[in-house]
Amino acid sequence: MSDQDPNGDLPQALEPVDFSTHVLSLASSAMVALGTMPAPSGEEPAVDLDTARYLVDVLGMLELKTRGNLEESEHKLLQSLLYDLRVAFVDVTAGAGAVKRT
Numbered sequence: 749m750s751d752q753d754p755n756g757d758l759p760q761a762l763e764p765v766d767f768s769t770h771v772l773s774l775a776s777s778a779m780v781a782l783g784t785m786p787a788p789s790g791e792e793p794a795v796d797l798d799t800a801r802y803l804v805d806v807l808g809m810l811e812l813k814t815r816g817n818l819e820e821s822e823h824k825l826l827q828s829l830l831y832d833l834r835v836a837f838v839d840v841t842a843g844a845g846a847v848k849r850t
Contacts, residue, residue, distance in 0.1 A: 767814075767822050771807060775829040778803035782833075782840050795840060804833050 763769075779785035781800035783793045811826050818826070 767818065768825055771810065771822075771826055771829060774803050774807055775833060778807070778833050779836070782836050784836050784840070797837075797841065800833075800837055800840075804830070804837060807833065 776785065778800050780787050780793050781796040781803065783795040785793065787793045807826065807830055811830060814822075814826075
């Protein structure tokens with residue numbers, strides 16, 4: 749099997765993954781699941797609270813397991829993302845509850 753795509757182009761190598769890129773990817777996926785960020789396909793995002801909760805929990809686990817081992821910038825990024833996602837989760841679930849009650 750060839751490494752070329754159907755157009756004959758060689759595939760481009762992906763950049764190495766670092767910690768910040770990884771947590772930003774997880775956070776972006778959580779925002780899509782919360783419906784606060786458009787999906788990569790451009791479609792209207794469907795809210796998926798179970799997936800959003802899981803991804804926030806994964807980020808929380810990473811924060812706990814890497815405590816004391818991150819660079820200051822990585823630590824601040826993770827803390828900021830967790831705060832923003834937790835607030836967004838509460839906002840979305842409160843909004844969903846308000847819709848259900850009416």
